[in-house]
Amino acid sequence: MKSTKRNSIRWELEQLAQKSNQPANHKNKPPRKYQKLGLNWKDVVIFSMAMFYTTLYHVNAHAQSTQPVNFDDISSGMMMSFNKTTGEYHSLQLIQTDYDVDVFGLLATIKLKQTFLNPQDHWITEGVYAFPMADKSAVYQMKMTIGDRVIEAEIHEKKQAEQIYHQAKSEGLTATMVKQYRPNIFTTDIANIGPNEVISVEITYQMNLRYDQLFYELRLPMAIKARYTPADVAPNLPSTQGVNDLNYRRIDINLDAGFALDEIRSLHHNIEIAQDFGKHQINLTDQQLYDTQDFVLRWFPKTAQTPKAAYFSEIKDGFEYSLLMVLPPNTTEKSSKPRNMTFIMDTSGSMHGQALDQSKDALLFALSEMDDSTYFNVIDFDSTAKVLFPASRKASPDNISLALDFVDGFSSDGGTNMAPALQIAMQRENIKSGYLNQIIFMTDGSVGNESMIFDQIAQDIADARLFTIAIGPAPNNYFMSKAAMFGKGTYTHIASLDQVNDSMSHLFAQLARPALTDVAVAWNTSGVIQSPSVIPDLYMDQPLVITSKVPVSQAKAAPSFVVSGLIGENNQQKSWSEQITLNHDGQTTGIARLWARNQVEEMTDDLMLGGDYTVLKEEIIELALKHRLITEFTAMVAVDRNPDASRLARARAAAQANAAAHQAPFPQGSLGWRWNLLFGMLLLSGALMLQRRV
Template identity: 25%
Template sequence: MFGLQLLVFGIIILPALSAPSDIEHAMVISSTESSTKEDGKEGQDTYPTPPTVPQIYEMRIWSNINNRFARTVVVSKVRNFANVAKEVSFSTLLPESAFISGFVMEVEGKNYTAFVKEKEEAKRIYDQAIASGVAAGYVAVNARDSNRFTVSVNIRPEEKAAFYLTYEQFLVRKNELYEQVINIHPGQPVKNLGVQVVISESRKITNLKAPPLRSGNEIGTDKLELDPRADIEIVNDTAATVTFAPNLERQKELAHIFGTKVENGLVGQFVIQYDVERDPQGGEVLVQDGYFVHFFAPTELQPLPKQIVFILDTSGSMRGEKLQQLKEAMSKILDQLNERDLFNLVDFNSNARVWNLDDAAMSVWYPQRTSSEETDTPNLQYIEFPKAYPVNRENIEKARRAVMDLKVDGSTSMCGALKVGLRLVETERIRPQDSIERQPIIIFLTDGRPTDMNTSSIISQITEFNSELRRSAIFALAFGDEVDKTFLQTLAIRNSGFAKPIYVAADTSLQLQDFYRQIASPLLSNVTFKYEPSVTSLTKTEFPIHFGGSEIVVAGYCGTKLPSPTIDSTSTRGRITLKPTVIRTVSNMERLWAYLNINQLLEKKDTSEIESGTFKRKALELALKYSFVTPVSSLVVVKPNYTTSTVDTEQTKQVGHLNRRLYSPRRGSSRMHHAKSVQESELDLLTHTLPWLREILTDDLVKLPQGTYKLGINETISDVVNCPKTPLNQEGRCKLLHNCPKAYPFLRTSLNFFDHFCVLKNEFAGVCCPN
């Protein structure tokens, strides 16, 4: 049988076109038997009875955060102590915003290195795998805003497997903090379990902390007994290291506090929070090798006054706990409105109602019908709705009573409700109550799907209606599992806002309050970043609103000349122009630029009506160039030392045929694939994994600052040569590059290789390899 054939969150894991291996079809399992073994070394077994499930003897997570861009490596080492072959699983939760960028397996002494390839027919591969008996299960752990990576293999008795997964993410600033969340759920207590986060910033680090561990499913439940007892070492003003290393007893204690089975080990989230000192004006621009990233979060600005329109779903599906939690949240949110704000309260089901807070009986419903025979929807322009209310104690109390009186009924007519909200904004522009210009914001909450018209029509009509009136930002809250989140995301993005899922749980009210805090203080409107004509490859440069506590990030290419941008925007003082500080850095700005670009292209792909294919193609090109696993690319792992070519982009487009070729290769194709020598195939594999190697490689020679050395792609060197510094900052052994796949996740650039270079037999280029 051929090995590994599994799709998880857009990740395809396929065998190479090669001879059959010993690895059987994959199935994900959850280990439940705890370990008391000291480590996984030979000759140190301390089990009175061999465990019946594979044991994780080491799990390490390293994360390096450079200027808000985090690169995390998860290492898991497992051994099968049973006297029969067993299935070994590696499963980890990744932040939803993370891109996988590397994966290496070591199974029974063989290395399997993954490549990022184009994603085509991924769902069909998964269905075919299931239909052919390739099972795909799950580990009983879940967390919000996360994706799961899972892979399984069979290993023989007493053999080991090691997994090295690398993912990268940009930390988004919310509520004046950057936050990195690291999921830990090995499925059993682990003797050697540790997390280390190294932070390096261009500006002074502030408010660094490791709050109580989280379950990943609720907020606002911080317990002192879940204190991670992390070791926080301040290296200097701009650098720090945070370490979390619970022993076996502490892991079991934490599992008990979380209410999970002790034999399943720690199941939680380790969190790092921090901020940096701000440039009070135009932010800072970091430049390296022609690429730059502009961070903009000005201080010392007064919040803009706003008109906020709450549009709340009261259809039948909101009955019970959902409505009660909505009422609790709105009561708290109303207290957070600012004195110069105006607000409207709208609820909707089959019709929309604009509340008259002075007399509920005088609230206005839309559509209105003057007689039972009238069926046409009246023009919004001819309806007089209640005015927006200024924020004061009396009006807030009236609004709170109105919210408490909300009742559920009817269907979910969304389009009319949204048009009413936009009309309320326009009314205040035409009939201002004072001379203050306010930032219009619409908060639209629903738990269902529209019943009045299809989603594409609603998006088109509302976007057009909004552009004709005073442009309002629409923020959509997707309440529960039944709502169409893709529709709400597209609607919000097209109207200068964003959508956020609200999970129905004990903390629903807190989730709604947390969302409101993110948009409570608009500081600037109509923000435009302007760069010289020579600056190219820019990400988004126009932003309708900048909120306090957040950050705007723009990236681009400036070549050899430093950029000199300006930021034009509107504040409480009127139109202003700001200038940033420009700094050269050693961080990898190009990779961060690629990450931001891909995210924006994917967003455009999902929301564009015309150019979706163009945006997808551009996102795919960048994903393949920088080895990011995204919704348009996939991860392919191949068997090493093969004599056939790897599965390339064109082949993955025809995965239906690929499966057939795996089991019955065509003769002509086989002869063609065998034309390559083993050495050429090994070199292809290595340069696929480490693309920067091509820049310093000529034939089998690598050019380094220390001199020119042989790569030794076809060599086997058994000499034991100790070296002082592996990529994990530990002592190790010098090995040829192709013999140390566990270092690959750390060697993202040639500079990383230079830092850990060592020499073998005075002529071969080696790398200081972790033991």
């Protein structure tokens, strides 16, 4: 009672002092809100400071935490564990990545093995493994090793594979499913992973090698840049978190080119080369890689050894499948038509730094190569597009000077919104009748709406030609090569600044010479199904590469065919043909899969361009199931049907515990340490105020 009385007297004295100190014109001012609560200004300051610093700490801690990303941000193969309570994916440790590559002629077989560790002390009911792939890869085998169990995958239609996988997961069985997310990105779902278990995933795929500018190229993707998707296009992707990649890599390549080599060159990484007769063993010398550059290996035939034709075949199920490469003759005559050149320059945020410098150098080189008979224009784009001239102009010194000033002002920012720039380049006002209308498109291809861009190019390209130039060490090769195909042009990759002059010189030589048109292959037998069914125009140093299928009963004689085409322009066109006879091979494995993969690609292109969805889908599924290929509509699934009994019991117990935790909206500790800190500081503030009043 005494303390209450003292408090009352003290409060009355404070109120009296406040009233006596107030100016006369404030005597009738209503009391402040905190005064109505019985608080003085010191109490309010203490409480406000506590709330301010608590909020500041919470915001700072949140900003420093790992932000969710989507599958378009994948920079390497990664395994992510799924948390049912938060709906997010969390990374496991990628402790080793192994590439074992066998190259025979034009064919490469790659075994990609990535080993992950679950460092958690609890079971993971589901994980996701995502990995970048080279475009045109035929993925046909996958196996998962968990402990001493090796699980082989089977091919099914995607819906059926998903049903098998989810049923196995619900029963506590270890299961895995491999799906195609994009043509160059694949994902694997894994169910029921034990604490501290080491998991290995081995993917086997095949692809034919690229030949261009007198060299062969093998590319192993190590990174995929984040991709821009327009606001009106929903990516429909799960949220994920990054992988703890220890960056350990091993790359071993057995190279049997089939001819003498002048040079073997790695563009970005240190390698060791050992030769055994006509074969070469190439090994990556760095054990840890901290860059995001693709591994690119090129080998150059000796000049006299450059083959004019190469033929590989495989006999399977009553058919002979073949892979054919032919080098048409190069013409030294330049095109007689004047040119109208439009340069599209990507200055989005993904081009920041060296990529933008390379693009500027390439564009400056192009501007310096033009004469006053050439018309030109320059378009710069990021989130929006900006054009130098309303319509193309002559390459006069004054106009070139304006273009140089325009290029000097480029800076990297914004999104990779390609569509408006392509629309300007292909619109009627920018196309000149009677000219070679050539569009040179410089970008890293970091887009997520590829199919929309492909459809735009196919619909609007008309008589123009689109030539894509990839900038940087890890571009979106699938987009760049496919855009050039729809644009009836070529694809050039500039990986570093020291390649700008050579690459651009070669491209300008291609642009200055007429292409080989109306290319056709006439076989000496009937019933041949080849891919591509319609052969595109071929430019200087560009080979004809086709895969084919023919019944064995029709292929008893040595394979023989006539390759023909037209060289030149208008009334000066000359016909060219060459008959080629090669010996039966029949011993190479994997050609049938490559043929099927190319057929699927053609049908997928038809789908993007508005073909009959139902018919094409059924044809893709039938072909993929027969050749064990993962496609947009097929997937691989594997289930451990004979698990260890004790392990199965632990997996089911973990699944039940996770289900129970998921049903409880706020289990103990679910709000996290930040909430505990906030609650503690609120209690502290209350205690200080109580002490102050006492």
